[in-house]
Amino acid sequence: MVMIQSGRQKGHLAQLTVSVILAAVILASCSHEESIEGNTVTLYPVFNNEIETQVITRAAADYATYSGHRQNIYAEAVSYNGDQHDSQYDASGWFLPDEQNPGRWFSRVNVHSGKSYYLYCYTSMPVDEGSMPRFTYASSSNVYLTFSGFDIITTIDPLVSTASAGKLLCSNEFLGENPSQYYPTLSDNSSDPFSFGNYDIGTVETGTFQNHPASTKVFLALDHLFAKATLSFKVSQKYNNIRTIKLIEAYITTNEGLFTGTHTYSFADREFTLDPNGDYTSRNLRIDLVGDAPTVTVDPAKVDGNGMVVLDNDTTELGWFCFLPDNDFPQLTLNVKYNVYDKDGKLIRENATATNGNILRKVTNPQKGRNYKITVNVNPSYVYVLSDDDVQVGEDNDQVQLDVEDP
Numbered sequence: 049m050v051m052i053q054s055g056r057q058k059g060h061l062a063q064l065t066v067s068v069i070l071a072a073v074i075l076a077s078c079s080h081e082e083s084i085e086g087n088t089v090t091l092y093p094v095f096n097n098e099i100e101t102q103v104i105t106r107a108a109a110d111y112a113t114y115s116g117h118r119q120n121i122y123a124e125a126v127s128y129n130g131d132q133h134d135s136q137y138d139a140s141g142w143f144l145p146d147e148q149n150p151g152r153w154f155s156r157v158n159v160h161s162g163k164s165y166y167l168y169c170y171t172s173m174p175v176d177e178g179s180m181p182r183f184t185y186a187s188s189s190n191v192y193l194t195f196s197g198f199d200i201i202t203t204i205d206p207l208v209s210t211a212s213a214g215k216l217l218c219s220n221e222f223l224g225e226n227p228s229q230y231y232p233t234l235s236d237n238s239s240d241p242f243s244f245g246n247y248d249i250g251t252v253e254t255g256t257f258q259n260h261p262a263s264t265k266v267f268l269a270l271d272h273l274f275a276k277a278t279l280s281f282k283v284s285q286k287y288n289n290i291r292t293i294k295l296i297e298a299y300i301t302t303n304e305g306l307f308t309g310t311h312t313y314s315f316a317d318r319e320f321t322l323d324p325n326g327d328y329t330s331r332n333l334r335i336d337l338v339g340d341a342p343t344v345t346v347d348p349a350k351v352d353g354n355g356m357v358v359l360d361n362d363t364t365e366l367g368w369f370c371f372l373p374d375n376d377f378p379q380l381t382l383n384v385k386y387n388v389y390d391k392d393g394k395l396i397r398e399n400a401t402a403t404n405g406n407i408l409r410k411v412t413n414p415q416k417g418r419n420y421k422i423t424v425n426v427n428p429s430y431v432y433v434l435s436d437d438d439v440q441v442g443e444d445n446d447q448v449q450l451d452v453e454d455p
Contacts, residue, residue, distance in 0.1 A: 089252050091157040091167070093121070093143050094217070094231060094265045119171040119204060120144055121268070123157045124183045126166045126191075133185065137163045140183075159252050166191075166247040168315050169209040169268055174199035191247075191315040197326075198307045200372045201300060201333055201380065202274065208313050208320075211269035213242035214249030218260035234269050242267055245318060272417035273313065273320055274370040277408065278345070279337060279382075282363045283426045290391060293426060294356035296399065297385040298337040298366060300407070304378040305333035320416065328378050337367035356387065363423060373414040379406040382424065404451075425451040 120142050127137035141157035159165055168191060173181050175195050182194040193208065213232050220227040232242040241248070252264045283293055309326025313319070337344065338357055344367045350358050357364065371377065382404040388397040404424065411420050 087161050088158050089161045089254060089263050090155050091123070091125070091159060091214075091249075091252070091264065091266050092155045093153055094220070094227075094267055119207070121169050121171055121207075121270075124168045124185070125157060125159050126168070126185050127160070127163050128166065128188070129164065133187070134163065143169075161252055161254055164251045165214075165249050167209075167212040167214075167249045167266055167268075168247055169212070169270065170313075171207040171270075172204050173206050173273075174202035174204060188247075189316045193313045193315075195311045195313075197309065198311065198372055199331070199333060200305055200307050200328070200374075200377065201302065201335055202370050203335055205276070205370050206273040207270040208273060209247070209268055209315065210271045210318050211242060211244050212247040212249050213267045214252070214264045215267070216253055216255055216257055216262050217265045218257040218262040222258065222260040232267055234267075242269075244269070245316060247315060271318065272370075275373040275411075275414045275416055276368055276370050276419045277411075278365060278368040278419055278421050279407075280363045280365045280421065280423045281357075281359050281426060282423060283359050283361055284428070285361045287426070287428050288359075288361040291396070291428075292389040292391065292393075293359045294352065294387045294389065295338055295359060295366075295384060296356055296387060297383070298357075299383050300335045300337065300369060301333065301381045301383060302378060303330060303332050304328040305331035307372055307374070322372075322374065328376070335369045337369075359426060368419075371408070371414070373416045375413060377408060377414070380408055381405055382407045427451055 122142045123140065125139040125141075127134040127139075137160045139157065139159045141155070143157065144154040146152040146154055166185075166188065168183065168185075170181060170193060173195060175181060175197060183192075184194065185191050211234060215230075215232060217223070217230060223230055233240075235243045237243055238245065240246075241250075249264065249266050254261075254263045256262050279298075281295070281298075306329050307322075307326050308329055309323025311323050311326065312321050314321070338346070346357055346364065346366050350364050352358055357366065371380075384402045386400055386402070387395060388400060389395055407422060407424075408414075408420075414420070
């Protein structure tokens with residue numbers, strides 16, 4: 049089991065087994081494939097899906113899936129000879145998504161042919177500004193990342209590897225219509241080469257596969273460090289019958305956005321441990337859910353020509369953010385700016401605002417890798433005369449209330 053632990057909490061926050069293979073298929077290209085110079089080989093990642101990072105988590109018997117935007121994957125290649133660390137051949141680098149060609153990746157991970165490696169990977173992290181996670185290899189059973197503080201909410205999806213494997217393969221273009229038939233299968237059995245907690249990619253080599261030039265390709269499994277919240281909106285049926293609400297802005301804020309302390313992730317144990325002495329401290333953070341932020345998932349059909357999101361009594365998914373899975377998580381505020389129109393499209397009220405002071409209050413024992421679906425109900429406390437043709441149904445005062453449903 050993967051366990052998140054913190055001395056600040058009563059009990060464990062999560063017990064989660066994760067089955068993940070990241071997204072992208074490597075296609076032939078002089079900038080992407082078979083980079084061999086002297087005794088140096090460039091490692092390329094091979095994934096199951098073609099476009100986005102797709103992470104599948106398993107908690108008990110329930111599976112939950114969510115996607116994030118593709119991120120740089122940092123790689124630490126640790127060389128070994130038998131039981132000994134052969135540090136002179138260690139290498140580090142990163143796998144870069146090709147933004148112009150979805151499903152393809154560049155590689156800046158160069159290792160030595162004929163040498164054996166463990167491969168440990170992680171993505172960008174919302175760590176304290178100006179710092180990076182620190183990678184430490186003490187032995188194959190004691191490998192970890194150290195983090196100096198976290199931003200508690202983020203528009204990225206922090207990931208860490210839980211397994212790595214290597215295989216001599218040619219480019220996917222030579223493997224037929226179903227290249228994944230040649231990929232190793234991720235397993236829960238520790239004796240299998242591609243299994244959780246095993247980061248051995250074997251001896252890096254070049255050669256041929258099915259009479260085509262080949263080199264060692266790497267296969268990665270990754271796990272989430274944070275939980276995710278996806279926000280949706282809907283308007284009460286009664287109000288929606290006579291009025292239309294269009295969102296101008298929707299964003300999440302906190303003024304306690306930094307979680308201090310020194311935190312660790314153990315690759316061997318697959319455990320994420322929060323510093324028991326860590327604390328939440330002053331840092332103003334804002335995540336936009338309407339606009340050009342990377343978290344926006346709203347259906348384009350719900351966006352008008354002015355970029356406003358048109359709400360109705362159907363549930364409209366707005367956007368997502370990731371958050372540190374901790375029971376002592378501080379309050380997050382949802383801030384909304386909106387216009388009100390009558391059903392003839394006449395603007396009745398402009399730049400109205402509403403807030404909800406603690407949108408995660410119903411999330412208890414948050415678990416990393418879990419996507420919490422939060423629905424915000426727009427419930428006016430008064431429906432009133434806004435237009436000459438309206439029937440008077442209330443007072444001449446508009447108060448919109450936001451209620452959060454159970455995730």
